[in-house]
Amino acid sequence: MTGKNKLHPLVELQMDRSWQDELQQRLGKNGPWDEWVLYKLAIEAQHARKIDSFDELQSLRVLPALEPMPHQISTARKVLDGMGGRAILADEVGLGKTIEAGLVLKEYMVRGLVKKALILVPASLVLQWVRELNQKFGISAVAQKKAHTWHYDVVVASMDTAKREPHRELLLGTDYDMLIIDEAHKLKNKKTTNYQFVTQLRKKYCLLLTATPVQNELEELYNLITLLKPGQLGGQSDFAANFVIDKRQPKNEGDLQDALSGVMIRNRRGDGGIHFTKRIVRNIPLQLSTEEKALYDAVTNFVKQRYDESGGDLTSMLSLVTLQREVCSSRDAVFITLVNMFKKTAEDSPVRAKIWELVEYIKQIQANTKAEAALQLIREMDEKVIVFTEYRATQEYLLQYFRSHGLTAVPYRGGMNRGKKDWMMDLFRGKTQVLIATEAGGEGINLQFCHHMINFDLPWNPMRVEQRIGRVHRLGQTEDVRIYNLCTLGTIEEHIVNLLHEKINLFELVIGELDEILERFEKQEQSLEKQIAKAMLESSGNRELSSRFQQLGHSLSHVREEQRYEPNQRTDQAFKPLLDSVSQPVEVKP
Amino acid sequence: MNAKQIHRFVQHYLESTDCRIIEKSPAHFKVKLSPLADRILTNRPYYWGFVDRTGAEPETMSFLFVTDKEKYDQSVEEQTAKDGPDQTDAALARSFGYVHATTAGARMPREDLYYGSKRLEQLFEAARSGGSYVCLFQEPDTKKSHPMESTAYTPWLGLNMRVEFQCDRKREEIHSFGVSLATGQCVEQFQDRLSGLRMTPRLPPNVHIARSSVTLHKAAGMIEQTLEKKLRTYDYGWAEEAAQRLEEEQQLIAHYYDAMLASAEEEAKTHIQTQFENRKAEIDWQYKPRVLASAINCGIFHLAGID
Incomplete structure (x- = not known):
């Protein structure tokens, strides 16, 4: 029951009268009646929650634990006060676009202007978004898993899922108070299904997040803005006529800047830039013992034989590749994989005997050269240190090995539940000197209080190495970070360390740079990880392996050079003046 | 808080x-x-x-x-x-x-x-x-009341309201009204008057209730009128700004879609038209200025005295 009257030529008053019936009914039945104390508390609660002004940020009031940086707050304000809640957030990498989006979302939710929100992100970021929204912003966001998840108020999903039936139809039939899209540069092409899908979604407020709103041609920028607010830059032909000389050269820049600054906010690092501390890398070359070397060679031969027998089929080689990687880590890791492999092999297969032979090699090994080296290192540094390994079995072994030498360490694994993870972190923050981690992902681990890390073994995927380093080398780290790579000579590991260290210069890159290098590299060829696996499986001997790695290193160096010296291809160069003109420099200090 | x-x-x-x-x-x-x-x-x-x-x-x-x-x-x-x-x-x-x-x-x-x-x-x-709906009686001041005398009580409708001023932004006010069901007088800040009193859900002894001459419905109408009259005196600059933003955006999209429709092939037109309508509706949804009034809680309060 509502009534409507005009308060002003432009403003209608809507009166909700449902309370009248309810009260009348209770009077008729003489109850039930609520308590006087609660009646008073109810009005007190309402007073506490009242939104007094149009523009004072409420979200900061309700999030006392969150301390956003000044540019993040001013960005949120601008979106709320000046842009009506539709904006492109185009900060450079690492300045906290997620925080800005979270602030805007929270503000609208506190004000009761947003109830239903949809957040579309790349699949790999779904859980991270869910965690951040819950932990930092107290927003009960849910990761989309099943069809019924869509009914929750705040849902985080991958674009690929959302645009597919049956989800697509359901989403297009829903009114979203707010839509947030992360990595929105993937929407730069008008003809893609992603673009069409987002255009059709019904939304009130909308945030598009991207560090690179324009990469190759101005039209991308036009498309992105048109997605957000059709007509903001006129029709396609208006835009071309008014603002474009050629693909990469704008004209009437003043007008273009005005138009852009109405819909886009970009913060970039000031000349001071982010003041990260240094990364100091030390490779520790180790000579395997005779027994270990024997196992390594035996496994290498075994792997290669299986590969040759399969006729060069890469897809089924996963466990073999794993074996080859594990043998650089610990015999325990190898053993577990061998056992599993044994179980899966047919009883009458000759391979079974070969697996047993390998186990015999394992039995011969008395000591772990790497573990000894790690223990010695840890004792020498006498400070907090994280040891990263890829393998659970190695982790268990190290825990036990360290303990038997009077050194307490705590484990950290992706599979642990939240409570246990926090507890392990507590212990590490407290008295324990060593944390042994198998997982580098997950925003949960911020380890600024520690500045030593040992790569007990190295992932073949450089991003995973970067993630490991990022746990320690981040905002808030006040010391130089020391990275130790344990590297067994004469094994594939030696090549990997060389590739990551010398060729990509991974350990000294600026944050965000690695992404770009890999993206370019993998655009031309397969993923680096796959290429390493292929090189390893296909090489007939050490010499061939070396030359394959040299080739890889060569093309990586090439990509790096290209990226550095071909400014035309890079976003920041061709469009830098334009983007800079609509952006604010911010000084970010750790 | x-x-x-x-x-x-x-x-x-x-x-x-x-x-x-x-x-x-x-x-x-x-x-x-x-x-x-x-x-x-x-x-x-x-x-x-x-x-x-x-x-x-x-x-x-x-x-x-x-x-x-x-x-x-x-x-x-x-x-x-x-x-x-x-x-x-x-x-x-x-x-x-x-x-x-x-x-x-x-x-x-x-x-x-x-x-x-x-x-x-x-x-x-x-x-x-x-704490949404109550029916209460003021506790009599036992010292003052004469055991043989009956005190007259007036029934009041008390209503606490939330008023939301909303466009793409929003602010709120809380209003508290009371209407005497005996005389029809309507007062503001009624909750303040109540908050100091001791209340009981049962009719106290030696109390008689004045007859209601105003129906609940009528009392509610009086509150609405009072509120409306008050709200009319407010400054609606915020609404004018919002309406202007709304108008500007509507013009921008009209320009955009009209041009598109003019040059589109026949079969694409329905699709574009739908997009146009959707976008129009989104802009209304986002910016349209409005004021919403709803009840936080309400009740019948029997208070000492006739007024």
Whole structure:
């Protein structure tokens, strides 16, 4: 029951009268009646929650634990006060676009202007978004898993899922108070299904997040803005006529800047830039013992034989590749994989005997050269240190090995539940000197209080190495970070360390740079990880392996050079003046 | 809402739901919930379903509610310093199974209640849904009243309202009205007048109620008129700005879609037209200025005196 009257030529008053019936009914039945104390508390609660002004940020009031940086707050304000809640957030990498989006979302939710929100992100970021929204912003966001998840108020999903039936139809039939899209540069092409899908979604407020709103041609920028607010830059032909000389050269820049600054906010690092501390890398070359070397060679031969027998089929080689990687880590890791492999092999297969032979090699090994080296290192540094390994079995072994030498360490694994993870972190923050981690992902681990890390073994995927380093080398780290790579000579590991260290210069890159290098590299060829696996499986001997790695290193160096010296291809160069003109420099200090 | 107000709010809530406060300071409560509060606050429908079906004696949960984190942590720290350092690292203790002296017995999870925390939000919600409709009588001043005389009471309709001023942004006001059902007089800030009074749900002795001459419906109408008259005097600059933004955006998209429609092929036109309509609706949804008034809670209050 509502009534409507005009308060002003432009403003209608809507009166909700449902309370009248309810009260009348209770009077008729003489109850039930609520308590006087609660009646008073109810009005007190309402007073506490009242939104007094149009523009004072409420979200900061309700999030006392969150301390956003000044540019993040001013960005949120601008979106709320000046842009009506539709904006492109185009900060450079690492300045906290997620925080800005979270602030805007929270503000609208506190004000009761947003109830239903949809957040579309790349699949790999779904859980991270869910965690951040819950932990930092107290927003009960849910990761989309099943069809019924869509009914929750705040849902985080991958674009690929959302645009597919049956989800697509359901989403297009829903009114979203707010839509947030992360990595929105993937929407730069008008003809893609992603673009069409987002255009059709019904939304009130909308945030598009991207560090690179324009990469190759101005039209991308036009498309992105048109997605957000059709007509903001006129029709396609208006835009071309008014603002474009050629693909990469704008004209009437003043007008273009005005138009852009109405819909886009970009913060970039000031000349001071982010003041990260240094990364100091030390490779520790180790000579395997005779027994270990024997196992390594035996496994290498075994792997290669299986590969040759399969006729060069890469897809089924996963466990073999794993074996080859594990043998650089610990015999325990190898053993577990061998056992599993044994179980899966047919009883009458000759391979079974070969697996047993390998186990015999394992039995011969008395000591772990790497573990000894790690223990010695840890004792020498006498400070907090994280040891990263890829393998659970190695982790268990190290825990036990360290303990038997009077050194307490705590484990950290992706599979642990939240409570246990926090507890392990507590212990590490407290008295324990060593944390042994198998997982580098997950925003949960911020380890600024520690500045030593040992790569007990190295992932073949450089991003995973970067993630490991990022746990320690981040905002808030006040010391130089020391990275130790344990590297067994004469094994594939030696090549990997060389590739990551010398060729990509991974350990000294600026944050965000690695992404770009890999993206370019993998655009031309397969993923680096796959290429390493292929090189390893296909090489007939050490010499061939070396030359394959040299080739890889060569093309990586090439990509790096290209990226550095071909400014035309890079976003920041061709469009830098334009983007800079609509952006604010911010000084970010750790 | 500052720490002190939160503290008072929590105390009132716990008391009104018959919870047992085991220990308290100006910064915290240790409390064993009443069955009523446990049902509302702990989200354990299966447990309560079990209790209801089997008639088992319910075991309610206990909480440590901290209303002033800083003060509480400080006092705990001082206490520990006085008692000598804790021998067991709390986390280690958990792993080895030591029981911390102060938490022996029932498990007592700690909840920090600050403005914006989920638990406080839940208490707000509990108060709102548990305090919506009342029918009350003012407690007579026993000293003054003559045992043989009857005091006249007037029935009032009391209504607390939330008024939301909304476009793409929003602010709120709370208004409190009272209408005498005897005389039809309408007053504002009615809740302030009530808050000092002691109330009882039962008709006190030696009291007679004046006859109602105004129906509930009519009283509600009077409140609406009063509110409307008041709201008409407000400044609507915010609404004019919003309407202007709305108009500008509508023009931009009209220009965009009209051009598109003009050059589109016949079969594409319906699709473009739909997009156009959708976008128009989105802009209205986003910017359209409006004012919404709804009840927070309401009730019939019998107050001493005729007015």
